[in-house]
Amino acid sequence: MNWLGNITKRLFGRLAELSPSCKTVARLQSKALEHKLTLSQQWGLRIHLILCKWCNRYGKQIAFIQAVAQSHPDEVSMPVPEQLSEAARKRIQQKLRDHLKLSA
Ligand SMILES: [Zn+2]
Numbered sequence: 001m002n003w004l005g006n007i008t009k010r011l012f013g014r015l016a017e018l019s020p021s022c023k024t025v026a027r028l029q030s031k032a033l034e035h036k037l038t039l040s041q042q043w044g045l046r047i048h049l050i051l052c053k054w055c056n057r058y059g060k061q062i063a064f065i066q067a068v069a070q071s072h073p074d075e076v077s078m079p080v081p082e083q084l085s086e087a088a089r090k091r092i093q094q095k096l097r098d099h100l101k102l103s104a
Pocket residue numbers: 021022025048052053054055056
């Protein structure tokens with residue numbers, strides 16, 4: 001069984017050599033949502049995602065965010081208010097006070 005472990009270890013070592021860095025993969029995953037990647041980028045991305053659960057998870061999260069944004073285009077395009085409303089400001093102040101009381 002040790003030979004199987006050695007082969008697996010060597011295979012993953014070779015795959016890791018072909019795999020781009022996590023930083024590059026993060027950019028590629030964002031780019032892939034809107035543009036077609038080159039064949040080498042696609043392969044590098046696939047190899048990396050086999051090996052890296054964090055980038056795999058990140059890819060799923062940004063795909064989810066994009067899907068939600070596309071399903072609510074009106075809300076995404078709404079302008080963000082520059083200031084909080086008075087009610088929101090009071091709500092936040094109260095939550096902070098409650099939190100400080102609990103942690104004291
Ligand atoms: Zn990664």
